[in-house]
Amino acid sequence: MLTSKQRSYLRGLANSIPTIFQIGKEGINENLVKQILDALEARELIKISVLNNSLLDPKEVANELVVMVEGDVVQVIGNKIILYKPSKKDPKIMLPL
Template sequence: MLTGKQKRFLRSQAHHLDAIFQIGKGGMNDGIVRHVLDAIETRELMKISVLNNCLEEPKDLAEELAKSTKSELVQVIGRTIILYKESKDHKQIELPKA
């Protein structure tokens, strides 16, 4: 579980990132979960955008995606989801202590 200080730090790091994946009309499926799992292992922090034609709410998608990828939900702002998961092999981000 991330502390408020750690979430603020991760939000500042994610500010400059571009969204890697887009969730559209089809909603979330196993393919998206698999790709997010692969990408988050190497990147640790990532943005995902939810397109306007997606029928599901971004907040619901974010919680479901975080749960299925075993990652931490940092923030949902508008239609953008920010996820974090500490990498086993490609550790890049050093979180501040609580």
């Protein structure tokens, strides 16, 4: 669970990163979850876009993904989701206390 200070720090870092995944009308599938897990292990902080043609609400998508990847939602704003999960092998982001 992230504190508000940590969440704010991660939101600042996420401003400069590009969106690397898009969720469309196919929704969330096993392959997408595996790719997101790999990206979180490599980057720790990722941005996902929920397309307008998706049948899912961005908040619903964020809640489902957090359970599947065992990470944290940093922010859901508009159709963008920012997820964080510390790397098990090589942590890169040092969170404030």
